[in-house]
Amino acid sequence: MLTRARIEFQEELGIQPQGDWISLRSIKQKGGKTVHAWAFEGDLPPSFELKCNSFEIEWPPRSGKMREFPEVDRAEFFPEEIARCKMNSAQIAFLDRLRDKLRYEDVS
Numbered sequence: 001m002l003t004r005a006r007i008e009f010q011e012e013l014g015i016q017p018q019g020d021w022i023s024l025r026s027i028k029q030k031g032g033k034t035v036h037a038w039a040f041e042g043d044l045p046p047s048f049e050l051k052c053n054s055f056e057i058e059w060p061p062r063s064g065k066m067r068e069f070p071e072v073d074r075a076e077f078f079p080e081e082i083a084r085c086k087m088n089s090a091q092i093a094f095l096d097r098l099r100d101k102l103r104y105e106d107v108s
Contacts, residue, residue, distance in 0.1 A: 014051030029090040
């Protein structure tokens with residue numbers, strides 16, 4: 001799964017992820033979807049420009065017309081407090097797990 005996460009990161013943001021990956025395990029969202037997550041420390045390159053894959057879908061629905069859309073329309077970083085307000089509520093557990101792991105490493 002980590003290999004797939006690395007591939008998805010690169011496809012969706014257009015940069016090769018580097019660093020020590022921290023497993024944040026998985027959560028199950030209300031709709032039943034299981035999401036796996038990892039974290040790593042890093043900075044976006046100064047020249048970062050979002051580049052991602054696209055997907056095709058019938059749009060408007062039932063129109064018979066196919067349109068292409070980007071998988072990601074923007075990338076932003078937020079302080080933890082703001083991220084908690086913007087995230088899917090089930091995924092907030094990932095922030096808690098990361099904070100706990102980083103706190104444990106600081107003590108060790």
